[in-house]
Structure formats: structure tokens, C-alpha cells
Amino acid sequence: MGSWGFIALAYGVATIALAGYLILLGRRLREAGEELTALEREGERKRR
Amino acid sequence: MDHPSWLGRALGALAGLVLFVGMYLGLVLAPPDAVQGQVQRIMYLHVPSIVTAYLAFTVTCVASVLYLWKRELAYDAVAVSSAEIGVVLTGITLATGCIWGKATWGVWWTWDARLTLTAILFTIYVGYLMLRAFAEEPQAAARYGAVLAILGFLDIPMNHMAVQWWRTLHQPSSILRPGGPSMDPVMLGTLVVNLAGLVLLYTYLLLKRIRLERTRHRAVALRLQRGRRG
Amino acid sequence: MKGKRAKYLVAGVIILGALAGLVYSGMKESMVYFYTPSELTEKGEALRDKALRVGGMVEQGSVRWDAQQLLLTFALTDGRSTVPVRHRGTAPDLFKEGAGAVVEGIWAPEGYLRSSTIMAKHSEEYKAPKNPETLEAKKSLFKSLLKEEKPKP
Numbered sequence: 001m002g003s004w005g006f007i008a009l010a011y012g013v014a015t016i017a018l019a020g021y022l023i024l025l026g027r028r029l030r031e032a033g034e035e036l037t038a039l040e041r042e043g044e045r046k047r048r
Numbered sequence: 049m050d051h052p053s054w055l056g057r058a059l060g061a062l063a064g065l066v067l068f069v070g071m072y073l074g075l076v077l078a079p080p081d082a083v084q085g086q087v088q089r090i091m092y093l094h095v096p097s098i099v100t101a102y103l104a105f106t107v108t109c110v111a112s113v114l115y116l117w118k119r120e121l122a123y124d125a126v127a128v129s130s131a132e133i134g135v136v137l138t139g140i141t142l143a144t145g146c147i148w149g150k151a152t153w154g155v156w157w158t159w160d161a162r163l164t165l166t167a168i169l170f171t172i173y174v175g176y177l178m179l180r181a182f183a184e185e186p187q188a189a190a191r192y193g194a195v196l197a198i199l200g201f202l203d204i205p206m207n208h209m210a211v212q213w214w215r216t217l218h219q220p221s222s223i224l225r226p227g228g229p230s231m232d233p234v235m236l237g238t239l240v241v242n243l244a245g246l247v248l249l250y251t252y253l254l255l256k257r258i259r260l261e262r263t264r265h266r267a268v269a270l271r272l273q274r275g276r277r278g
Numbered sequence: 279m280k281g282k283r284a285k286y287l288v289a290g291v292i293i294l295g296a297l298a299g300l301v302y303s304g305m306k307e308s309m310v311y312f313y314t315p316s317e318l319t320e321k322g323e324a325l326r327d328k329a330l331r332v333g334g335m336v337e338q339g340s341v342r343w344d345a346q347q348l349l350l351t352f353a354l355t356d357g358r359s360t361v362p363v364r365h366r367g368t369a370p371d372l373f374k375e376g377a378g379a380v381v382e383g384i385w386a387p388e389g390y391l392r393s394s395t396i397m398a399k400h401s402e403e404y405k406a407p408k409n410p411e412t413l414e415a416k417k418s419l420f421k422s423l424l425k426e427e428k429p430k431p
Contacts, residue, residue, distance in 0.1 A: 003085055006090065007089050010143070011075075013143045021136050026256075036267045039267055080407065081404050152370070153398050153400075154373070160311045215311045222402040
């Protein structure tokens, strides 16, 4: 592997790790939000 | 503590922009190194990653101390969020370090003090995240986590001094060293821009991750409330 | 209650600091990642046949490449002592005379280091090349010198 091959590998790994974390974080945030909304709605129904 | 969403978006956009400029500087504008040639450009990823990881674990350490003192889960939310991003950044440091090592030293890995202590740092905070996942009660997770996070932080000053104290294959510090930085000014500038970009990205991710933790806390609290009632 | 907790915290920090100090002083003595050529020469017999690492500068004019046996021989020096090294195969790109290297291998009874891995060490200095063309020329010259003697398929 030449110099630029190593550089591409390093930048590739870093980009995938950061972008992957960002995407996963967005998904977890959405799921947690949905769960909270469902819980809140359930509570309202019971109160009525 | 909740920030308006436009602030988060602006922070994310700024981080992206600075990182993009940093990438251009690092891959195009900065000169190759006289000894190492082009492959030295990996430094612009490797060094900002570990510096930002140190910052992340410092935030975790301070938030953990505050938690143990005040016993408020809001501090713990900051601690665990920052630690998770720190683990990602340390992982990137290890990966880019292996690649840079193979290209210059000729080996992917060697057990010198610097590399070993960085691997230990990664293990400590992966362990921290696992410990928290196993603990059933949020307060217990926070308490055990805080102790481990504070103990684990000691690895950082040791790792910084490792290249001064011991013989290593890893070279000593280029910037924080007696006699000032031993780096071409253009390279140093490029490094600073890349570091700024990564710190901005860290801040963006941290705010997002804290929001996740607080949403979860709210859900747990609701469920507990309901359990008591019915 | 809060005062008590703070006291525990302070005590904890002091104990941890002391522990870290102990670990540091202990490791400083024992954590020898590599020996210098002088240390290897001094400790000589005690380290015979042991797997170890030696770090130093590649002595000027010492590098020889035997194309028939694929054998690379050179000497590591720290200015006071010199250790001869024999290595089967090639070395990393940054390996050259006058540069730093760490060699893993066995301190053979015949008085040389039987190397299994050569690692090139580089300094913490980062500089732009004065003239990129000359640098590339130098590099390719060095490479062609080594290649010239390699067996042709």
C-alpha cells in the first residue's frame, strides 16, 4: 500500500466511525422520544 | 439547560464546515513531511482525536465528581454522554495510530508505554459503559460509574508523560514540550483547525447525547410513577 | 453529611495520588521497552538467548544487503557501544543509516542480535521538505540501491 492508500484508509475509518455514531445517535434519540410520547399518552388516557 | 434546536443545528453545520476546511488543509495545502513524506498527514486525524478524547474524559471526570457531591442525575447524564463520545474518539485514535504506525514504523502495533496506556484508556471507558449497562438502578449505575470514571482519568496524565518518562517507540510530544513546538507553522495551523473542528463536533454530539439521556430519565420516572400508582 | 462526604473525597484523592506515585516510580524502574546498545553490552551474559528489544541509531556505513540469502545486516549504536544485527527480509521505508530504529529479536550467543522485527523510529520534528524533488530523488536513490541487489524473478 502506498502513502495515499494509508491516508485514505485512515480518513475512511475516521469518517465511518463519526458518521456512524451520529446516525446511530439520531436513531436512539428518535426511539427514546417515541417511547416517551407513548408513555405520556397512555398516562393521559388513564387519567381520563 | 435545554437549548433551542436551531442552536444545535448551527453548531453541527459549523463543525462540518470547519472539519471540511481542516480536511482541505490537511490533505492538500499542508506540505508533506521531510522525513515521513505524505503519510504524515494522518497526524491531522490522529492528534485531534486523542486531544478531544482527553477533553471528553475530563468533562466526564468533572461531571462525576459533581455527581458524587450533589447526587443529581443531571451531572451523571453529562458524564456518561461525554464518556461515550470519548470512547469513539479513542477508537479513532487507536485505528489511525495503527495505520500511521504500519506506514512509518513498519508495524501496526507494539507494546510500548504510550500505546499500552492508550489501549488501557480505551478499555477503562468501554468497561465504564458496560458497567453502567449492567447496573439496574440509575443511581447505582451513576455511583459506580462515577468512581470508575475518576479512577480511569488518572491514565490521561500518565499517558501524556509516558513518552517523557519511559523509552517508547512513539515519538515524544511535538507541541507541549520544553522549547516550544517542533513543527512547521503551516502544519501547526492545520492541526489547530482540525482540532477546532473536532471539538465543535464533540460539543454538538455531547448536547445531542445529553438530550437522549434526559429523555430516557423522563421515561424511567414516568414508568416508576405509574408502577407506584397501579 | 455533605462535609463528611467532601472529607472522604479529599482522602480518596490523596490515597489515589499516592498510589499513582508508587505505580509511577515502580514502572519507571521496570518498564524497559528497549535496551540501549551500552546496556546490552554491559549486561551481556545475563541477557544471552533472551528475546528483547534494542533501540539506537543505525550506524553510518553499516547496512549490508545480501540478496542471495535475503539477509540484512547492520549495527545499532548509541555512540558508546555498538550491537551487530542480522535480519532476514526487508526493513520499513524509514529505516536508513543515521536514523533511529528499535529491533526485536534474540541476543544470540555468537554476539549479534538475531532480529525478527525492525521498527523505524522517527522524531517529534515535523518539517516541510526544503525541496520536494530532491527528497523524492534521494528516497528513490536509496530504494534503487537496495533493489539493485535483490534477486530478479
